[in-house]
Amino acid sequence: MSNEEILVDLKSFVGAERxxxxxxxVYLVEIEERRxxxxxxxxxxxxxxxxxxxxxxxxxxxxxxxxxxxxxxxVLLDAxxxxxxxxxxxxxxRDLLTEANVDEIxxxxxxxxxxxVEELVARMAxxxxxxxxxxxxxxxxxxSSAASSRKVMTTTSHAPSRVPPPQLQAIAERRYKVQLxxxxxxxxxxxxxxxxxxxxxxxxxxxxIIEQAVDLLIEKLSKEKLGTTSRARLxxxxxxxxxxxxxxxxxxxxxxxWQCSFVGKxxxxxxxxxxxxxxxxxxxxxxxSGEAENxxxxxxxxxxxxxxxVFGRAHVEARIRSIRKHSSRRLDRNAPPAAPADFSQRKxxxxxxxxxxxxxxxxxxxxxxxxxxxxxxxxxGDARKHVRTALLSLGFRVAEADRALLVIxxxxxxxxxxxxxxxxVREALRILT
Ligand SMILES: [Zn+2]
Numbered sequence: 001m002s003n004e005e006i007l008v009d010l011k012s013f014v015g016a017e018r019x020x021x022x023x024x025x026v027y028l029v030e031i032e033e034r035r036x037x038x039x040x041x042x043x044x045x046x047x048x049x050x051x052x053x054x055x056x057x058x059x060x061x062x063x064x065x066x067x068x069x070x071x072x073x074x075v076l077l078d079a080x081x082x083x084x085x086x087x088x089x090x091x092x093x094r095d096l097l098t099e100a101n102v103d104e105i106x107x108x109x110x111x112x113x114x115x116x117v118e119e120l121v122a123r124m125a126x127x128x129x130x131x132x133x134x135x136x137x138x139x140x141x142x143x144s145s146a147a148s149s150r151k152v153m154t155t156t157s158h159a160p161s162r163v164p165p166p167q168l169q170a171i172a173e174r175r176y177k178v179q180l181x182x183x184x185x186x187x188x189x190x191x192x193x194x195x196x197x198x199x200x201x202x203x204x205x206x207x208x209i210i211e212q213a214v215d216l217l218i219e220k221l222s223k224e225k226l227g228t229t230s231r232a233r234l235x236x237x238x239x240x241x242x243x244x245x246x247x248x249x250x251x252x253x254x255x256x257x258w259q260c261s262f263v264g265k266x267x268x269x270x271x272x273x274x275x276x277x278x279x280x281x282x283x284x285x286x287x288x289s290g291e292a293e294n295x296x297x298x299x300x301x302x303x304x305x306x307x308x309x310v311f312g313r314a315h316v317e318a319r320i321r322s323i324r325k326h327s328s329r330r331l332d333r334n335a336p337p338a339a340p341a342d343f344s345q346r347k348x349x350x351x352x353x354x355x356x357x358x359x360x361x362x363x364x365x366x367x368x369x370x371x372x373x374x375x376x377x378x379x380x381g382d383a384r385k386h387v388r389t390a391l392l393s394l395g396f397r398v399a400e401a402d403r404a405l406l407v408i409x410x411x412x413x414x415x416x417x418x419x420x421x422x423x424x425v426r427e428a429l430r431i432l433t
Contacts, residue, residue, distance in 0.1 A: 015083070021063075022081035028067040035305060041264035043272035043299045046433035051271070057429055061394055062087040064433045065094055073102045084110040089117045095397060096124055178210075222250075242284030244295060249278055251292035260299035272299030274411055274427060279303045283310050380417035383424060390425045396432060404428035 001009075028045070031037055037048035045067075049060035066087050070076050076097075079085040085093075089109055097105060109117050182190065193209050194201070201208045253276075260270035279298045282288030298306060308316045384405055391401035408416050408427060417424065 018083045019081045021087070022077050025063060025066045025070050025077065025080060028063060029071055032067065038262075038302060038305045039264050040266055041262055041268035041270040043260060043270050043275075043301045044430050044433060046430050047271070049433075057426065058394060061429060061433060062091055065091050069094055069097060073097060073099060075102055076106070079106045079110070086114075088114050092117050092121050096121065242280060242288055242290050244278055244290040248290055248292045248295060252278055252295040252297055255292065256297035259297070260302055261296045262298055262302040270299055270302055272301070275300040277303045279306055283307075286310075380415075383417040383419075383421060386421045387424045387428050390421075391428055391432070394429075400432055401428075404431045407431045 028049075031048065032045050037045055037052075040048065040052060042048040042052060045064055046057075046060055049055045049063060050057060053060075055063065066076070066080060069090060070080075076085070076090070080087070080090070085106055089112065092114065093105060093109060109120060112120065190206065190209060193213065194204050194206075197209065197212070198204065258273060258276065260272040260276065262270040264270075276297050276299060278295050280288040280290070281294050281296055284290070288294050304316060304320075387408075388401045388405060391404060392398065396404075405428070408424065408431070411427075419427075
């Protein structure tokens with residue numbers, strides 16, 4: 001094969017790749033329009049793209065951004081197919097594109113590098129100068145404490161930006177390395193627990209201590225969230241009217257294993273374990289009872305899909321819009337947000353307190369002074385910053401990133417930010433795509 005033939009062939013393959021990319025975008029539009037991803041047991045288009053199609057997070061994000069843009073501006077499809085515009089540039093331009101300017105922008109941005117398009121965006125939508133500010137920086141860690149960080153338990157200051165994110169890494173089959181930075185208080189507690197259970201755990205194995213501590217925590221949280229008691233109480237008669245008692249909720253969650261219970265036609269069960277909601281199989285509005293037999297655990301996307309099938313998409317979307325409007329008005333006043341789209345009685349009682357305490361960090365979180373933050377809030381703030389930075393580097397807008405952070409704040413678990421950063425970024429991407 002001659003050099004020239006290689007180049008000609010390559011050029012034709014690149015052209016085919018671009019045309020095929022445009023076709024992928026068209027199919028994604030159709031999948032979302034028909035809600036096929038939900039039927040296949042995926043909790044979002046992002047979940048569908050990563051888990052079912054095997055795209056990386058970045059690939060999924062760029063393709064889904066293109067998909068949403070093409071729905072609004074179909075002319076972009078030709079620009080993608082011809083290679084006039086790359087998906088990365090489309091991501092940068094997505095907020096500027098309108099029906100009136102799409103042709104002009106595509107012509108201007110065509111063939112430009114990402115850096116050149118960034119400059120184009122800056123010219124078209126200039127941002128105000130960054131305000132000068134002075135803020136207290138965390139103290140430097142001393143060399144002795146840096147050296148001690150190689151030990152299993154380390155001592156560090158409470159400085160937020162110095163606390164590395166917790167890690168949970170598989171090191172062999174069914175074996176995981178858990179790494180975190182403990183402050184002095186946690187170290188003392190661990191040492192005390194080690195001493196108190198030295199007869200039962202003579203080797204002083206930290207994993208044994210942590211497992212027992214987590215067992216106790218799970219038991220406590222289950223009681224708080226679901227009213228779990230050692231003896232199940234009799235259900236209240238109000239279940240007849242669709243009301244969900246704590247006992248029924250607990251039964252539904254335990255039966256469904258804390259996972260969305262939706263099973264697609266292909267037999268695949270939705271993997272979602274966050275944003276779980278209790279849904280009435282026969283809707284409450286249609287006389288469905290609040291007994292566990294009439295309840296199922298669904299993720300938000302599948303709960304919404306189920307509601308749309310019963311009440312119609314237009315009705316559900318109108319309701320979501322009204323809740324969002326109400327929610328943003330409340331946020332403007334710095335008040336706790338309204339509950340997200342709620343088609344059934346499903347909120348845990350404990351959620352209100354969790355949301356309220358997490359909320360100040362959601363709104364003013366990034367601007368707050370490190371010196372005024374309690375240690376646990378500082379760690380949360382650190383995780384938030386990592387996730388926010390990751391989202392911005394993926395090309396999300398500041399407002400979008402903050403919206404994802406806010407949603408995570410409102411998740412129905414007590415410490416939404418105490419998950420590995422990778423899991424948090426995935427969660428944020430799932431929210432935004
Ligand atoms: Zn689901």
